[in-house]
Amino acid sequence: MGFSRKTISMVMLVFVSMAGWMFGADTGTIGGLTNMRDFQRRFADKYDSSTDTYSYSPTRQGLLVGMVNVGTLIGSLLCSPLADRVGKKVSIMIWTVVYLSGIVIQLTSKMAWFQFMIAKIWTGFSIGALSVLTPGYQSETSPASIRGLIVTSFQLFITLGIFVANIIVFGCRNISGAASWRVPLAINLVYGVILFIGMMYLPESPRYLMQINKPEECRRVLADTEGVDPSDPALDAEFNAIRDSIQQEFAGGPVTWGEIFGPLMRYRTFLGMAVMSFQQLAGANYFFYYGTDVFKGVGISNSFIASLILGAVNFGSTFPGLYVVENLGRRWPLIIGAVWMFVCFMVFSSVGFKSLYPHGPDAPSDKTAGNVMIIFSCLYIFAFACTWAPAAWVIVGESYPVRVRSKCASVATACNWSWNFLISFFTPFIVKKIGFKYGYVFACCCLCGALVIFFFACETKGLSLEEVNEMYVSGVKPWASNGYAKTVIRDRNHSDLEKSITHPQLSTVDSEENKKVTPSAEYVEDGSVQRSFNNGFEN
Structure with missing residues (x-):
């Protein structure tokens, strides 16, 4: 018995969370490496001959551990223009190559501590970019019914990456020579390779395909992830929602800082x-x-x-x-x-x-x-x-x-x-x-x-993006927002129930699930058109 296209797509989308694993692996590795003797011999700046021990000055240790975050800061700001130009799929693959090259530079560091530091900054570029791109790609590509689960797998993989890195560092701590710290770093290459290969078999975001005027490909991707034929009428609601939302977003004009x-x-x-x-x-x-x-x-x-x-x-x-x-x-x-x-x-x-x-x-x-x-x-x-x-x-x-x-x-x-x-x-x-x-x-x-x-x-659980925006625009007090949200959700569900009773033929095309992905034409106070979110992530 084979797997459906939808199942295969969901498995591959979870593989995209390897970007989170890469982030966690970097975080979980560096603390242990700085305490390994061969690493200290090469990159520490203090040596006590009486005890035959190495140590770091606060400056050296801070630079070795912390400079990766300078790269992540820059990468998180640089990723959006590239994604707008070539799409999220290709962008993720490009930044994965940056990650792999950064690990290679770390591995080839011999005695120059500043080479290792620069390599950490370079690696940080990719980690910062992928931390923005990956959840966005998952939220735009996965079916609405399991979107929240797929996207939150990114956080799960971060913690798994930290844990596995701790295990590897622990296992390598007594190895003599450079292998004690190079083996944990070399293993991190595997995670980047898995992500790169996985992205080769994944489609581009349907939202980006619509943005570059490829509606047929957009519909095909939606059909693949849902496991249905592209001509299936069940796709109409989500396809139209994506098409209308793209038109409305560009109609709003560019946003200034x-x-x-x-x-x-x-x-x-x-x-x-x-x-x-x-x-x-x-x-x-x-x-x-x-x-x-x-x-x-x-x-x-x-x-x-x-x-x-x-x-x-x-x-x-x-x-x-x-x-x-x-x-x-x-x-x-x-x-x-x-x-x-x-x-x-x-x-x-x-x-x-x-x-x-x-x-x-x-x-x-x-x-x-x-x-x-x-x-x-x-x-x-x-x-x-x-x-x-x-x-x-x-x-x-x-x-x-x-x-x-x-x-x-x-x-x-x-x-x-x-x-x-x-x-x-x-x-x-x-x-x-x-x-x-x-x-x-x-x-x-x-x-x-x-x-x-x-x-x-304010409490935002269960509210659509329009409802969240209206709550803030209306000046609802944060400590009263939980009751406000429950009232809005209750009224919305009551309205949907009345509609399904009065117009039963709408029950399959205007369900609560479809409402979550159907853009609203209503303009809010700031003059911009809003669209719904599902589980807090953009559809």
Whole structure:
């Protein structure tokens, strides 16, 4: 018994999430590599002959670990013009080649630390670009009925990439010579090759095909992903929705950067910037980038195992995180998650500072304190993976009208990568000065993030893009938005039920599912035509 075209297409769309795996693999690899002796011998800038050990100055370590995020910031801003010109499929393949070349340059680094750093920046270009392009391609190509599941697989693959990278680094830690760090890097090449080959067998986004005036190919792609014949009338609603939405978007004219900071959009623009900033300021990368150093500093003899535990918790917690976002909404998971992380960081930092010498790696062994800190680190990672890791991206994706969505999302994503770089670069300097008290900074940021969500972010779960836009334009108070959303959804469902009873022939072509992908002709206050979103991602 063979597989249907729809099943094959969905399997291939999940393979696109290898871009997330590549991102996670880079994050999960670098922390362990910097603690391998051969890597330190080649790229560290300090050597203690009395103990025969190598170490890094804060500047050197920050550059080796953090400069990848400079590349991701630039890549996330550069990807849109290329995608508009050649399409998302070809763009993903091009940026994958950039990723592969960056890994090769890292592998060929011998003794020049700046070559490795430049290679990390080059690799970062592709990671930043793919983090924008891949979810967009998945949301535009997958059927509406499973779009949310397909797109959220990107986040799942990020955590899986981190976890697998932790396992590989752990397995290679005792290998002598350059193989200890080159093998984990070489394995990362496999992920890029899988993505590149997979994209060769995938179609272009139907939305892009319509944009370049290829409606027949657009309809064929829709038929393939749905597993039906291109002439099937069941495709009419979605095909017409894509055609009309493209016409309406281009009718609105180009959007200027000044428009997203104008009086009608600046509230949501700054909200998106704040949400994505606090996702980084919550402190997760403090553990992912410097986990081995952190646990070495609390007296854990094998800090690689501690990082492996955190990676496993992060991956396993992503599954309940998908349930939380889809079923419990956006606002309260973000608020509760931030408070939870605040408590975890307070305990982690208090135990580390009061029980151990505050300057991390110089701490004497204290097994009890170390175990407590690992436990609360795991509780922190669980909270982050269930709430802020997926929900921050979702709430940003659902908050903007389509016409300005690309630029607003770019600005928000740029804030995310900027803080990612600042945290990864300056952490060695800050830890050297204040040790485990650094956790108090992240604790305060978590609390501030909870307050920002409570006072400024509206609940968007279950609402179409038009309904979200109307909610913000109408000035609904964020703390009252949950009730507002439930009322809108109830009224909409009641209206659909009446329509199906009065006009039963419309039940198959004007169902709730089709409504989600049918653009509205109604103009909202800012004068732009909006289209619906399904599960927070553009159709």
